[in-house]
Amino acid sequence: MNAHELLYPKPTPAYLCQIRSLGSQTVEEEGYHWDGLSREGGGFIFQYTLAGEGMLTLDNQTLPVRQNQAFLVHVPGNHSYSYDKRTGEPWSFLWIRIDYEQSQPYYEHLLGLTGHVFPIHAEAEPIRKLKQLCQEMNRKKDKYELALQAYEWMLSFTRWASGDERPSPQWPEPYERVAARIELHYYQPLSLDDLAAEAGLSRHHFCKAFRKLTGLTPMQYLRNKRIEQAAYLLSSTDKSIADIAVQTGFDTTSYFGKVFRSVVGRTPTEYREDRMQALSGRLRVLP
Incomplete structure (x- = not known):
């Protein structure tokens, strides 16, 4: 043993x-x-x-x-x-x-x-x-x-057990392929056309069906994956915000900051500072 x-x-x-x-x-x-x-x-x-x-x-x-x-x-x-x-x-x-x-x-x-x-x-x-x-x-x-x-x-x-991390196994196979591509390649410049092609569907049909399944558009789903990974890097590494923006698929640091704040409610800098405060003993629950 x-x-x-x-x-x-x-x-x-x-x-x-x-x-x-x-x-x-x-x-x-x-x-x-x-x-x-x-x-x-x-x-x-x-x-x-x-x-x-x-x-x-x-x-x-x-x-x-x-x-x-x-x-x-x-x-x-x-x-x-x-x-x-x-x-x-x-x-x-x-x-x-x-x-x-x-x-x-x-x-x-x-x-x-x-x-x-x-x-x-x-x-x-x-x-x-x-x-x-x-x-x-x-x-x-x-x-x-x-x-x-x-x-x-x-x-x-909890997120995994609730079915929020990845699509449900009951999803149709074309959308499973799209989700897998986002999971593995979120940092790449994926377009709506790229994702529709992965599903083998027209843009219109793909967007409509994807939103019905998830409650999100394909690009919102991609955005959330990028922000999730960015939050992880902000809290677990000392990489610069500019480097994290590039590593998670954002074209510019300013755009990354704008999107991050719209999703999380804080700027990347504020989010990182909150996590550092938690680690130093002033623990509070963060989203």
């Missing part, structure tokens, strides 16, 4: 989110087992299978948790999860355990959206953010920075 785990034993005020633990692990031998009724503390656990297979038992029902599947459980709770060597392959996974005073209603809300075991793609935002947290876990952080990162991960998971 090999593991990379970070625990946060220092007490955190109840009103702040707390990442109790997070990490990555590969289990190859029998003996990996956790019982939800015998664990200390509270909160909820999200665990994602990278490869292999584990088992989650809930009220005498055992469910496999396979590659690109996750499970969600609350602590304490009537569940257990374990590794069965008879599956023939090591079980590799990521996990995060989060606790705060409102974790129970938040968990119940999520459970209503996902169930205990559910598929989630490796490139989905919550998985990307969890991988990033695991990569950064040896960097020293104070309780406010950890709380902010916990909130951000929870928001990304």
Whole structure:
């Protein structure tokens, strides 16, 4: 068994989110087992299978948790999860355990959206953010920075679970192709003609159908993706605003600032300053 785990034993005020633990692990031998009724503390656990297979038992029902599947459980709770060597392959996974005073209603809300075991793609935002947290876990952080990162991960998971990160699987295939192109190439100069051609439709029909499906025009959808990525770069890097504008597909810094403010309600500079204040201890919820 090999593991990379970070625990946060220092007490955190109840009103702040707390990442109790997070990490990555590969289990190859029998003996990996956790019982939800015998664990200390509270909160909820999200665990994602990278490869292999584990088992989650809930009220005498055992469910496999396979590659690109996750499970969600609350602590304490009537569940257990374990590794069965008879599956023939090591079980590799990521996990995060989060606790705060409102974790129970938040968990119940999520459970209503996902169930205990559910598929989630490796490139989905919550998985990307969890991988990033695991990569950064040896960097020293104070309780406010950890709380902010916990909130951000929870928001990304809520957005994904609510179906807001990517189009629903029930979307017609042409619009799935358009959304995938925007997801991968938002920084490029995509035009309405480019997106309509990707869908194989006329501009008029494409715009009308896309808006009916999403409530947004294709260009608004593209704009929101660019602003989402810009907000991430503003809060997680020291890149200049001019560089971020170029990196997220805007022609000029002034136009980027205008669009960002219209969507977020702050200029890029104000947004970055707010995030820095949150990291320095003056934590408040940001959109």
